[in-house]
Amino acid sequence: MNEKHKITVADPSFSKKDREFIMDGVDKILSGQLSMGENVRLFENEFSEMTGSRYSVAMNSCTSTLEVALKSFDVGKGDEVIVPIQTFIATGMAVHLVGAKPIFCNINKKDFCLDLKSIENCITKRTKGIILVHFAGLISEDIFKIQELCKSHNIFMIEDAAHAPGAEIDNKRSGTIGDVGCFSFFPTKVLTAGEGGMFTTDNNDLADYARSQQNRGRDLKAEREEYKYPGRNIRMTEMTALTGRAQLRNLEKYLASRRKIANIYKRGFDKLQSKIEYVAPKDDRNSSYWKFPIILNRSFDRDIFLAKLHSKGIFADLTYQPSLNNQPVFKNIFESKKNLQNSESLMKRHICLPCHQNMTEEQGNFVVSTVIETCMSFEE
Numbered sequence: 001m002n003e004k005h006k007i008t009v010a011d012p013s014f015s016k017k018d019r020e021f022i023m024d025g026v027d028k029i030l031s032g033q034l035s036m037g038e039n040v041r042l043f044e045n046e047f048s049e050m051t052g053s054r055y056s057v058a059m060n061s062c063t064s065t066l067e068v069a070l071k072s073f074d075v076g077k078g079d080e081v082i083v084p085i086q087t088f089i090a091t092g093m094a095v096h097l098v099g100a101k102p103i104f105c106n107i108n109k110k111d112f113c114l115d116l117k118s119i120e121n122c123i124t125k126r127t128k129g130i131i132l133v134h135f136a137g138l139i140s141e142d143i144f145k146i147q148e149l150c151k152s153h154n155i156f157m158i159e160d161a162a163h164a165p166g167a168e169i170d171n172k173r174s175g176t177i178g179d180v181g182c183f184s185f186f187p188t189k190v191l192t193a194g195e196g197g198m199f200t201t202d203n204n205d206l207a208d209y210a211r212s213q214q215n216r217g218r219d220l221k222a223e224r225e226e227y228k229y230p231g232r233n234i235r236m237t238e239m240t241a242l243t244g245r246a247q248l249r250n251l252e253k254y255l256a257s258r259r260k261i262a263n264i265y266k267r268g269f270d271k272l273q274s275k276i277e278y279v280a281p282k283d284d285r286n287s288s289y290w291k292f293p294i295i296l297n298r299s300f301d302r303d304i305f306l307a308k309l310h311s312k313g314i315f316a317d318l319t320y321q322p323s324l325n326n327q328p329v330f331k332n333i334f335e336s337k338k339n340l341q342n343s344e345s346l347m348k349r350h351i352c353l354p355c356h357q358n359m360t361e362e363q364g365n366f367v368v369s370t371v372i373e374t375c376m377s378f379e380e
Contacts, residue, residue, distance in 0.1 A: 006313040007367065009291060010188040011358040013254070018246040025242040039241035044198075046248055050166070051173045053181065053200040055207035057214055058236035058244075062162045062184035062197035065210075066094035066131070068234070069158045069180040069199065072209045075100045075128050082122045082130040084114045085323040085343055091131055091160055092324045100128070101334060104325035106343045112279055112293060112350075113140035115343075119149060129156035134164035134174055136319070136352065137190065137288035138281055143169060143177055158182060163290035165191050166255045174288075175200040185244055190254060190288050193244035196236050250357075257357035258289035261364045265292050265353065268368030275300075275375040279350075291319065291352035294371070298349065300378050306351055308374045314367055316351045323347055 014022070025039065040058050047056040059065050075081060079100040083091050086107045095102040106118035112135040119130060132146060140146065150157045157177075161167075162184035164174040175181020181200035185193035199210045209229075212218055217231030236244075262280060269278050279293040296302055302318075309316045323344055324330065353367055 006315075007354045007359065007363050008315045009317050009352065009354045009356075011356050012187055012192045013250070013357055014246070015250075018250070021246045021249075022242055025245075026239070029238045029242065034238060036235065037238045039238045039245060040236050043236075043241040043245050043248070046245060047183075047198050048200070050248060050251060051175045051181070051200055053176045054202045055200065055204070055210075057199040057207060057210040058241060059197045059199060059210075059214060059234045060236055060240075061090075061195060061234075062160075062182050062186070063090040063094060064234040065180075065182040065197040065199040066090060066158070066160065067097060068210050068213045069182060069206075070094055070098045070100070070129075071213070072180070072206045073128060073156050078126060079128040080124060080126040081128055082114070082119055083324065084131075084133050084135070085325045085340055086112055086135060086320055086347055087133045087160065087324055088162070088320060089324065089327060089329075091133060092327070092330060095131070096330070096333075101126075102324075102330065103127070104330075104334075104340060105130075106340055107135070107346065109277075109295070109346060110279070111138050111140050111281070112136065112346075113138065113142070114146065116142045116145055116149070119146060123149075123153055123155070127153065127155055129158060129179075131158045131160050132178065133160040133162075134167060136279065136293050137163040137167055137290035138279070139164060139167050139169045139174055139177075139286050141169070141281070141286070147177060156180075162186075162189065162197075164288045165189075166251050167288040168285050169283075176202065179203065180206060185240070185247075190258070190290055191244065191247045191251060193236075193240045193247065196240045196244060254357040255288055257359070258355055259284045259287075260361070261355050261359050262287070262289045262292055264361065264364035265355070265368060268365070268372070269294065272372060272375060276371070289355045291317075292355040293319070293350050293352050295346065296349045296351065297375075297378075300349075300375070302349060302351060305374055305378075308377065309351075309370060312370050314354065314370055316353045319350075319352045321347070 185196040217229035
């Protein structure tokens with residue numbers, strides 16, 4: 001393996017300037033307010049400026065933002081929430097933890113997001129809403145049609161934008177199209193604070209509820225320490241917010257770098273259409289390129305394909321295996337009655353290539369040439 005070409009799927013970035021910003025902030029935190037201080041408030045405000053949302057509420061994880069979003073719509077026992085089968089466990093788990101039933105729905109080939117027709121088929125009188133996941137950072141080109149479908153059935157739409165900070169469509173950024181947006185700052189994400197999540201909305205009532213839930217369900221308008229809702233401590237720490245602020249200042253630069261690598265891939269893979277298909281938008285602004293998914297020809301053995309990439313130092317991976325509906329925690333509780341075979345087949349043929357801000361053009365071209373070489377090896 002050539003160390004020069006050791007390429008991982010994630011590589012968090014902290015420049016000298018970022019480190020100085022963080023260390024200066026740490027000194028202030030340690031000599032001042034350790035919790036519920038200015039960094040959380042500033043991070044929320046700065047995040048709203050980035051997305052264009054009226055309100056942002058910082059929490060300890062994206063999972064917490066999803067749970068709070070569901071509870072803000074009174075989702076509970078007997079309710080159903082539509083979720084894609086291609087997503088992290090947290091999307092379905094949040095539905096389960098509030099007492100509702102996740103309804104597993106097909107994804108489509110063009111963007112690995114919820115399939116519009118399948119959503120229509122999944123809606124019942126028990127449906128309270130859907131969670132639309134921007135897989136790999138890509139906003140579904142059908143998002144406004146899905147939004148209209150939700151409005152016509154009087155159900156909510158939550159954007160799981162964990163992969164997609166900064167992605168936009170028709171001048172609307174991720175997290176501002178649905179009723180609520182949910183973001184993640186885990187180390188593998190486009191922006192990292194180590195941990196943490198952000199809840200975004202334009203609805204004042206939803207924002208007030210989220211702020212109450214941030215602090216154990218406390219009544220924000222009461223003069224005394226009174227609690228209006230059941231809740232727990234899901235606050236973001238000052239240290240986490242400080243780290244997130246350092247990252248957020250670089251978002252546009254990160255996105256430009258990721259899109260540059262993605263375009264190297266697109267140009268390189270256009271000549272391989274009979275062997276692989278890539279999952280990427282026509283307009284680069286529609287994706288933050290958390291990763292770059294490709295779908296392999298049915299004749300290729302995916303495990304062997306991956307092993308060959310790994311042997312060359314390209315640590316492509318499989319995202320979310322098994323599928324959400326086949327996770328043991330759900331398989332033993334909820335029987336999937338929908339035909340999900342096409343989506344499951346699609347998931348079994350995909351891999352995700354690295355696509356991050358620390359990659360060089362040389363590395364991008366190396367990935368392309370190695371993928372081409374690997375495709376050719378299956379025909380020998």
